Amino acid sequence: MKRMKTAYTAGLALLGLVLASGCHRDMYDQPKYEPYDQSTFFTDQKADRQPVTGTVARGQLALDDAFYRGAVNGKPVPNIPPAALARFANTRDMLRRGQAQYNTFCQPCHGESGYGNGMIAQRGLSQRRQVPTYHSPRLRDIEDGHFYDVITNGFGVMYPYSSRIAPEDRWAVVAYIRALQLSQNARPSDMPAEARQRLLRGENPNVAPGAAATTGTTSTNE
Ligand code: HEC
Known part of the structure; x- marks a missing residue:
């Protein structure tokens, strides 16, 4: 009987403690703004404040304008910057990456070889403005930085890709577009002497003699 009474008292005391602590709501009810609250203090009436101009989030300092x-100073860089090349083990890796990104994001409109005849263009889904070819004298002669800018900020009716393609991958796409342009506008003198000889003999210039003919076509995809 005594034991029960003690337990009862202890239980009551505990309940009292819980209730008493529940009454201290001053941390909870302190004067503070909730997200998106209105404020009479600031002139724009918003409690949410913008970061101070020029604030850079940790890990997002992007000082290298070229990359x-x-x-640089508002002028497109003529060539792919070294910082971009340094992100890849070698140019072949960079081109492979560029090809994969290009075929994912650009090829549906611009076509596999860059003639502006991708499936979206063929099906007339991009009717407001024709998808241009990359094989025009103007785009052949234009700076590498212009392609980077088009990918980053969009161009005319073409929307930007900065949220989908990372800076180094944008440069990889630029490199691949240059490869596409070369593929449609190469002179025999652009080829390595060995490959040129194979071509003159009527052989596939891509395959070294005796090598397994795994790249047995002259497709633009390799
Ligand atoms: C949905 C279709 C579509 C996709 C996808 C697309 N483009 Fe375009 N692109 C266009 C159209 C349309 C234009 C012409 C825009 C205009 O003239 O207003 C254009 C124009 C361009 C130009 C020409 C700029 C100039 O100076 O004339 C380049 C370069 C280009 N795109 C690159 C790319 C690259 C690189 C990608 C992939 C990252 C891409 N585009 C993805 C539709 C597309």
């Missing part, structure tokens, strides 16, 4: 913007 991150494709332009």
Whole structure:
């Protein structure tokens, strides 16, 4: 009987403690703004404040204009910057990456070889403005930085890809577009002497004699 009474008292005390602590709501009810609250203090009436101009989030400092913007002092860089090349083990890896990204994001409109005849263009889904070919004298002569800018910020009716393609991958796409352009506008003198000899003999210039003919076509995909 005594034991029960003790337990009862202890239980009551515990309940009292819980209730008493529940009454201390001053941390909870302190004067503070909730997200998206209205404020009478600031002139724009918003409690949420913008970061101070020029604030850079940790890990997002992008000082290299050539690499991150494709332009220095507002002028497009003529060539792919070294910082972009340094992100890849070698140019072949870079081109492979560029090819994969291009075929994912650009090929549906611009076509596999860059003539502007991708399936979306063929089906008339891009009717407002024709998808241009990359094989025009103007785009052949234009700076590498211009392609980077088009991918980053869009161009005319073409939407930007900055949220989908990382800076180094944008440069890889630029490299691949250059490869596509070369593939449609090469002179025999652009080929290595050995490959040129094979071509003159009527052989596949891509395959070294005796090598397994795994790349047995002259497709633009390799
Ligand atoms: C949905 C279709 C579509 C996709 C996808 C697309 N483009 Fe375009 N692109 C266009 C159209 C349409 C234009 C012409 C825009 C205009 O003239 O207003 C254009 C124009 C261009 C130009 C020409 C800029 C100039 O100076 O004339 C380049 C370069 C280009 N795109 C590159 C790319 C690259 C690289 C990608 C992939 C990352 C891509 N595009 C993805 C439709 C597309």
